[in-house]
Amino acid sequence: MELVKPGLGLIFWMTITFSIVLFILSKFAWKPILNSIREREDSINSALNAAEDARKQMSALQADNEKLLNQARAEREVMLKEAQEMKEHIIAQAKKTADEEGQKLIAKANASIESAKINAMNELKTQVAVLSVDLAEKVLRKKMENRAEQEAFVNENLKSITLN
């Protein structure tokens, strides 16, 4: 039974020692240790939060970039398309103008050819007339060398002219 009888001296010293230990450890060990642990946990948490925020910002930035890039790409598309259209338009315009000019030139050429032709024809006609008159003169000269024939010819021509 000696075992379960608490000794007075031991109770006395234990109470004193434990009280002192409790006080000293609470004040000089647990307080700084627990504070440091809490501070460190807080700093780790805030660092993690900051990292998370940075990650979010980063992804937002990336999304922004993506958007900008897409916008630029679309704009380029549009610009290219416009340029293409303009090119086609210009080419068509040029073709049209060229065609018109050509037509005009052709028409002009045709007209000048026509007028030249008419002139040539007229000249030809005059020449032919001159030649025919010359020829006829020469022929008549040859034929009218004698008087008889001259008279015969005038008569004949007179006969053909009917005076009415």
Add this chain to the structure above:
Amino acid sequence: MQYNKRYIFHYLVQVFILAAYLVFTCSTVVAQDHENHNHPSIDSTHSVESTSQTHDATAHASESHGEEKVDAGKLIMEHIADAHDWHIATIGHTHISIPLPIIIKDNAGIKIFLSSKFDHGHATYQGYRLEEGKLIAVNEDGSINQEANFYDLSITKNVASMLISVILLCWIMFSVAASYTNNKGKAPKGLANLIEMAIIFIRDEVAKPSIGSKYAKFLPYLLTIFFFIFINNLFGLIPIFPGGANVTGNIAITLVLAIFTFVITSINGNKSYWGHIFMPPGVPKALWILLVPIEIIGMLNKPIVLMIRLFANITAGHIIILGFFSLIFIFGAMNQGLGLGVSVLSVAFTVFMNFLELLVAFLQAYVFTLLSALYFGSAVEEHHHEEHH
């Protein structure tokens, strides 16, 4: 309930340890009986082979002033009980021990002297004598003075061991605290890392779930009892100086620890805690006559259970280990070869038990801390719902 699993776990651990305690206490009693039964035969062999027996006898077996009989019960009790000097070994008839201060407060004042003055119980000094490790007052003629009124406040083996462990504990914790201030905001390293693991365990697994939002107030106490019990449990496992004392296996120590928990619980008990004890809600007033005493017993029961659990567990561990060693000498006294044979088995079992004791050292510190935390939790808990009853 939130704590169901934990309660069941505790209950199982308690049952297991109690069973182990009972089994081994029985086995020690059996060993004692067995040994008593064999007294005549041992004495007869003693007479025949007294010369060889004297040489066989080792330090512990020959403690009883050269007698060859092995009193395992006495041996074990001597080892687990408190003492006024720190016994290290006995070689032949020479006791090697560290004398400890004897402090006696009596009507004449305070007397302080070293325990070596008693010459291991052989001498009387200043009217006092050691009898079976207990301090007793004696008259001038040497007879025991029953009327003497004195307080024995000696620095006994347990007190000295406790002081050593407490100094070590403070030194460890101060160095850890210093490493935190020197290493502010950085990861802990070395010893601080190990201690932090335990501190965070107590904070997150014991204090927070048991007490709730008001845990911070109780955390220093919980950490102190955890490390105090743990370090003293470990010191108890060291067989010689500076260990060898059975601090946490002494009922005075566990009594003081339990009283601390009880006082803190009572001081912090809120209206609903005391209301549940003295005015149990939800029951007819006539039943209060029955319920209030039960509640008061329940309230007082908590620290008593704490006290007995720690004391019994640690003492049981010591008894088992000492029992195994005693077996060697009990069998050795019967037959030298048998003793050698049993020693192999005993050593194997003791090694196993030491590992188990390491676990128990942690487990009991944890259980004491956890139950204290649960009691604090019940003291500060706010009851909002009547459906709890």
